[in-house]
Amino acid sequence: MDYYVTLVQLLDSTIRLSVPLLFACLAGLYSERAGIFDIGLEGKMLAGAFAAGTAAYLTGSAMVGLLAAVLVSVLLGLVHGFASITHRGNQIVSGVAINFIAAGTTVILGQAWFRQGGRTPSLPAGARFGALHLPGAEALRDVPVAGYLYSELISGHSILVYLAFLMVPFTWWVLQRTRFGLRLRAVGENPAAVDTAGISVTWLRYRAVICCGILCGLAGAYLAQAQGAGFVKDMTAGKGYIALAALIFAKWRPVPAMLACLLFGFLDALAIRMQGHPLPLIGEVPVQFMQALPYVLTVILLAGFIGKAIPPRAGGVPYVKER
Amino acid sequence: MSQPFAKLPAWADYGLIPLVNLVVAFLVAGLVVLLVGENPIQAAGLMVKGAFGSGEGIGYTLYYATNFIFTGLCVAVAFHCGLFNIGGEGQAYLGGLGVSLACLAFGDFLPWWLTFPLAILGAALAGALWALIPAWLQARRGSHIVITTIMFNFIAASLMVYLLVGVLKPLASQAPETRVFGEGGQLPQLGWLLQMFGLQVRSAPLNVSFLLALASAFVVWVLIWRTRIGYEIRTMGFSPRAADYAGISQTRIIVITMMISGALAGMMALNPVMGAQHRMQLDFVSGAGFVGIAVALMGRSHPVGIVLAAILFGMLYQGGAEIAFDMPNISRDMIVIIQGLVILFAGALEHMFRPAIQRLFGRLSGSDLRATPIATGESH
Secondary structure (H helix, E strand, C coil), X not given: CHHHHHHHHHHHHHHHHHHHHHHHHHXXXXXXXXXXXXXXXXXXXXXXXHHHHHHHHHHCCHHHHHHHHHHHHHHHHHHHHHHHHHCCCCHHHHXXXXXXXXXXXXXXXXXXXXXXXXCCCCCCHHHCCCEXXXXXXXXXXXXXXXXXXXXXXXXXXXXXXHHHHHHHHHHHHHHHHCHHHHHHHHHHHCHHHHHHCCCCHHHHHHHHHHHHHHHHHHHHHHHHHXXXXXXXXXXXXXHHHHHHHHHHHCCCCHHHHHHHHHHHHHHHHHHHHHCCCCECCCECCCHHHHHHHHHHHHHHHHCCECECCCCCCCCCCCCCCCC | CCCCCCCCCHXXXXXXXXXXXXXXXXXXXXXXXXXXXXXXXXXXXXXXXXXXXXXXXXXXXXXXXXXXXHHHHHHHHHHHXXXXXCCHHHHHHHHHHHHHHHHHHHCCCCCHXXXXXXXXXXXXXXXXXXXXXXXXXXXXXXXXXXXXXXXXXXXXXXXXXXXXXXXXXXXXXXXXXXXXXXXXXXXXXXXXXXXXXXXXXXCCCCECHHHHHHHHHHHHHHHHHHCHXXXXXXXXXHCHHHHHHCCCCHHHHHHHHHHHHHHHHHHCCHHHHHHHHCCCXXXXXXXXXXXXXXXXXXXXXXXXXXXXXXXXXXXXXXHHHHHHHHCCXXXXXXXXXXXXXXXXXXXXXCCCCHHHHHHHHHHHHCXXXXXXXXXXXXXX
């Protein structure tokens, strides 16, 4: 029973840790399926988290925080769009720029406004997205195995967690079953064909970038308002890049994206749990090794030792209308 | 878009456009300064004064510039091959390991001018090896070099924390750093150079590696524009297919370019580790690898431009530290914003002002230049 409890708790923190990855990963999916590489997921998430922390603290409303996060993140997304769609700039360079702008601005503004070393004041319960208790969670807790699983693992997360996992089938449906999704995929593979059909490549790609911004904003709001209680300097800590790696690993498809994010979340949860617990045979694993593991794994995955990932064909290439 | 544009004279292409981009970046940064309730013009004045107002300020400015010359060259060499090496941060960190091992092993009994070449070798080798794996993966396995080098930054950070906390730290010490190097592991200061101009450098850690940085800039210029391998690198960057037809091995060029790039990043470690602190401290790179991206973009990947851009960023770095005394709302993180804005305007949006400037030149210089239409949009 002890091992079972440990396992369920491990999976529970896996879910919590994979949610920001999942939001960011799906965000990247919309953008990259439309042919816009986005390395700026990290920056948008960070700026979103800062906006969420600030707005939620000032207004005391969780919803306002969320909207602020989405707004700021979409604005940064539009900057990326302006550079890479309108001005056909290098998408990677633009994304890197956004990451730096977000990293610097959040610290400077946070310090100037709140004077707490770059963090925002901690949020009261009303300004956060607290845990939702699903019906019957308390009553079923004592039912062996399944009841505990239900009350620990399935119930008791914030609404954003459920939203993140609902976004997976929703994204699949949008991409595979709607006109917008078909066009979005087409513009990432062969924008000239979309253009020939009389559909604006520019507008489509802008819409994809906006979708990306919304989801990154949700990821940021989750970090500042659900996982944490306020913004902390550099709180994304490379999650945007991990999400990007998960996206590639998932070959730009929603359901595998969720699985990849859960895998990286699990590694993270495992790393936290293993701190100070020696393993049989190996002895104590250095914390740094566990911290580096997701990145090492990403490199191995990307090297194509586990299946080859083929990006959208027009990805990273600015579209030039024929003259 | 096939409007007839005048071909810009070189000074406009390499001087005016970067300048316009820079000015816009600073204007936007000024808005952020306004947003935190300070006066941007006053801030700029304080910054210039902090960076160039005293011998010590100049010493520090050039000390920081040394870091950025190395990392700027690192990014630029990769740019010439069409590769984006974001891994300068990690490569420089590993370079510190090379420097430290050389200094710990030989610093106690060899004079500095014998340890120095060994440390250079160690730094370059460590940086190059750290860049080798992403390069090989890009060339042979097709994994995107941007992502792999970012991952290698994180891996380098973990590895170095592990080494500094566990392996390299002297037993008696608490701080995660190596012991102080012996006499031979410490580079001579360059204070006398500034004193010749009557400036007092006081504690500024400007050292011999500044001269090495300038020499490296020259070597990179020779390498890129005056050697066979440089020609191959540029061909590859200009058109991988043309390089392929010319019988240039992609794998070979990518691996060589990235190793040179990594070696340059690694050599950056000489300046803070061997030149200033005389020991390796945790996180001594502190973002210099990323500043290199902005420096390379602003310097348009040319060594002369990079040296100038590096001095500018050195000024921002030193001046930024000085501002913090008078304007507590502004810290060094302001540099990160400026860096991001420079990357945005000089990199991703580099073509934003070009058409307007070209039109202006076309109008000024009459019809003879307009006869040759230049198509925009194909340069990238």
